[in-house]
Amino acid sequence: MTTRYTNDEWDSIILETEGEVLYRVASKQHASAAQCPPIGSEAFTKTIDHTLLKLEAKQSQFDDLCAEARVDRFATVCVRAQYVQQCVADLKGSGVRVACVIGFHEGTYDLYHKSQETKQALAAGAAELDIVINYPQLQKKSYASIYTELAALRSQAPHPTTLKLILETSQLDASQIIAGCALAAAANFDFVKTSTGFNGAGATEENVRLMATCCDVLAAGGRARMQVKASGGIRTLGDAVRMLEAGASRLGTSAGVWIAKEAKERVAEGNGRVVEAGEVREERPGLSTRLFTDY
Numbered sequence: 001m002t003t004r005y006t007n008d009e010w011d012s013i014i015l016e017t018e019g020e021v022l023y024r025v026a027s028k029q030h031a032s033a034a035q036c037p038p039i040g041s042e043a044f045t046k047t048i049d050h051t052l053l054k055l056e057a058k059q060s061q062f063d064d065l066c067a068e069a070r071v072d073r074f075a076t077v078c079v080r081a082q083y084v085q086q087c088v089a090d091l092k093g094s095g096v097r098v099a100c101v102i103g104f105h106e107g108t109y110d111l112y113h114k115s116q117e118t119k120q121a122l123a124a125g126a127a128e129l130d131i132v133i134n135y136p137q138l139q140k141k142s143y144a145s146i147y148t149e150l151a152a153l154r155s156q157a158p159h160p161t162t163l164k165l166i167l168e169t170s171q172l173d174a175s176q177i178i179a180g181c182a183l184a185a186a187a188n189f190d191f192v193k194t195s196t197g198f199n200g201a202g203a204t205e206e207n208v209r210l211m212a213t214c215c216d217v218l219a220a221g222g223r224a225r226m227q228v229k230a231s232g233g234i235r236t237l238g239d240a241v242r243m244l245e246a247g248a249s250r251l252g253t254s255a256g257v258w259i260a261k262e263a264k265e266r267v268a269e270g271n272g273r274v275v276e277a278g279e280v281r282e283e284r285p286g287l288s289t290r291l292f293t294d295y
């Protein structure tokens, strides 16, 4: 675990990272070999966290969510803590994991609250935790306090639990996004994630590219390379491909079923290969398409 630093010490460490990241982005030395797995392959569907986080969701919707995740072989279902146990039972033997959000969606809950939620999620069988950073603290450069929180949650949920840090990028500028990534890496998180889907714009290619480049730079310092999860507003196969090509390796979306359906149609058309962003049709879900955000 990293030595604890003061805010000023964190500031100079982060500034050094920022210089290298912005240089690489400006000179288009983008994230390492960002590739979209072949459309229709299991590697492609395994990029999707099938997500249902609406507070008003009914219990039966979580059974549907899990059934769909089994059929489409998604990576996880991503739910709130009170639904983890039900989803773990529904998904037994399927290879689909259960991810639980922590501190959702404001991120400003204190460590005690986040820690209690973490305890509940782990006891219920969650394999992955998507934790919202306290982004108002990040905006204020309260780095030491953020690091303390992240390090405490990591020691409470050691590997093989996968930890993702939700930055809520719509509320941050590039420097703050880089700072969030640096703190996540220092606390040994596995992923940085763009958005909750509940606040401002969701994932953008620009931010995904920035985060992936930042993960490369941080890994060059010798630590395990974090991955990037793009989330918020990903609705179509085209959106998914663009995020993967920008450097994401996981997608959080309420439209997983729609995206998988579009992918199956592409395969049926004989195009079961990597789809370039420019070739993807811009179809969007129609009004009658069920997305979990629509309930």
Ligand SMILES: O=C[C@H](O)COP(=O)(O)O
Binding pocket: 051, 053, 078, 195, 196, 197, 198, 202, 231, 232, 233, 234, 252, 253, 254, 255, 293
């Ligand atoms: O983490 C995932 C997001 O909440 C999903 O956002 P979305 O509902 O816009 O797809």
